Amino acid sequence: MVYQLDAQDRKILNELVADARISIAELARRVGLSKTPVALRVKALEEAGVITGYRANLSPVKLGLIHITFVEVKLSDTREAALRKFNDAVQDIPEIEECHMIAGAFDYLLKVRSRDVADYRRVMGERISTLPNVMATSSHVAMEAVVEQGTLSV
Amino acid sequence: MVYQLDAQDRKILNELVADARISIAELARRVGLSKTPVALRVKALEEAGVITGYRANLSPVKLGLIHITFVEVKLSDTREAALRKFNDAVQDIPEIEECHMIAGAFDYLLKVRSRDVADYRRVMGERISTLPNVMATSSHVAMEAVVEQGTLSV
DNA sequence: CCTGAAAAATTATTCGC
């Protein structure tokens, strides 16, 4: 299940994580192989699902989406069916950037992105508090994003 | 400072977020404009910093990096100089995928990615607990990543 | 500000070695 990478696969992945748009020729130059094997390796990594896609990254600042809140959520029902319902409902809320089921004092941790506090207030009222079986929430406002979306290091 | 997007910019961004590697011709077709204005708009979005880059996305599962822990951190010193030191030190730890300074009961929230619990134990001991001025930490282990890296919706 | 087509450049693929 886990794909076994060699040193050259790692180089390839790191280059593509840094810039998804370089050509095979340029990638080959940086990795130190010729184009043929690099093209084959990239294809293999794609087909194995190691590379899941190539995406443009957008600036939250330029889009005016700089307000981040982490929300601890407790459910009134944590049986499997209720969890599944919650998981499904969460997918439809674009403001929820991350959602993790947590082992411990609360059930879920959400990362919510909004324009500002007022916008967050709206998201909480309209979207989060109405998720299925939400019993209580606790919000932690971020004052500064020190590290965001740190890419996987391989 | 905030870039004012029109409906077509939004379409362009959403397409590039979904697939960073489509050609201008294909992008133009999907947006419903000809190539010339689409090429100009993409260039403008890049130069304005709205698009910060194009990156390959990797599968944590295929890389064997499926263990996620959220760590609340309290510092013994929260004066500006100490915060700056902490912020800097955090950048050098690849396992820390996110780090946010929090207003409230604790000072920082970290998202840490590791292979498994044993690997997390190592990261905590070797990396996190040795960060400058760390007084206390509280770890919350994720049992399921319900939503991850939700792309910015525009 | 957009269209559409021609021209120029770049890129991926295929081959023998």
Add this chain to the structure above:
DNA sequence: GCGAATAATTTTTCAGG
């Protein structure tokens, strides 16, 4: 895995509305 030749795509440019 290499390197060159071929084949395909892509970006850029430009006249015109």
